[in-house]
Amino acid sequence: MQRYRLAYAKEPDRNDDCADGGLHRLSQTQRAYRELRRRILDNEMPPNAHYLEQELADALGMSRTPVREALIRLADERLVEIRPRHGARILPVSVDDMREIYEMMTELEAMAVRKLAERGLSRSELRLLEQAVEEMDAALARDDLKAWARSDETFHALLVDLTGNSRLSQVVATFRDQAHRARMQTLRLRPKPVHSNRDHAAVVEAIRQRDPEKAAATHRQHRERAGAMLLALLARCGSEGL
Template sequence: MDRVYTRLRADILDGVHPPGARLGEAELAEATGSSRTPVREALRRLEVEGLVEVLPHRGARVPDWTAEDLEEIYDLRMLLESAAARRAATRATTADLDRMDELCRLMEAAVEPGAGQDLDRVAALNAEFHDIVRAAAASGRLVSMLNAVVQLPLVMRTFNRYSPADLARSSAHHRELAAALRARDGTWAESVMRAHVLAAKAVLLRAARTPGERNDHTETRTG
């Protein structure tokens, strides 16, 4: 059952099943090479996480998040992730800080316009950067709450909405956050993380309210 759950969860987060997509048990069982029982159990678990909604007499589907949903999600993320940054300022190791500096360099190289731009790589590097901050916070409860908020499809797929200016600002935030953590300044780190999440929220809300406008970027993950 865990195999089916893991596969379905990854497919939702990666956009294989986009927002609004119907999740038929028979089709999912065939796709995962399983019976309907583990599929049904996986859908129940995903419903608890907020990644699936089950509608009476209509089956399951991937939620289609509204602007109001996104605003709530990002407000929660801002509170939790800024708290994590404050805690990380006094707990991050030298190895953590050195890796964050390296990730900043790698992300900056990957967002350079042109043939070398690779936003899929930026997304992976960005996820590692934020994972370091969360792990350095050394709070299992905080990390669990953050995972519940951050691991949502529309939160994870926003780089396609980022303009070059948005990407540059995100990179600058990463650099400043790394500097704040190296300075062991929790107040500074918290402030930078709040600004970082609020900026991402503004981009995503703008996109949600003007769905016809898209940047020429591949849909992938950010944060």
């Protein structure tokens, strides 16, 4: 059983189940859910690690009840496995799940890119995309892969959000969160993503030129190539027990 030291959020507050009741516990449950989910997605709580409810409660500065409720939500998202009387195990990233996620992200983002090129973007909207590409270039120049990954996710989020379709943004954001965990797990195993930055610049240029076919095709090829690399690295992580 793998054990890991947890970072502590603050001094424990043992009054969260007192007389002010359900509303306070609900806010504590939401805080526990958000913080545990963030730690899992960022791989601060790595795959196959085991945690007792009490140590999670101590780390978050709250009682076990909101932690238990948060773990139930995380289990519904297939991020943890609850083990009665033994706490929770962080589930590894599934290659099959990630394959499905990347297939969906590829198609939905390509559709978004096509719409942007058909409609055209304002100078300020194009500048947002350009800035994200510039930030990725700068991050690679200083070998800061985490900063590159943040700017990469910003770029892909912008491609969808600039369509103005809030439902599309919400769906893709869910997939992006799930993919984030796999990307953080494999970030330092992949080659330096210079080619990825060139793809991004090419997508922006196709949107600027109002060329929907080229924009969508370039983006689809980019996502398919990135997805194939990620799946191969995840399979390698699994076989090597990382």
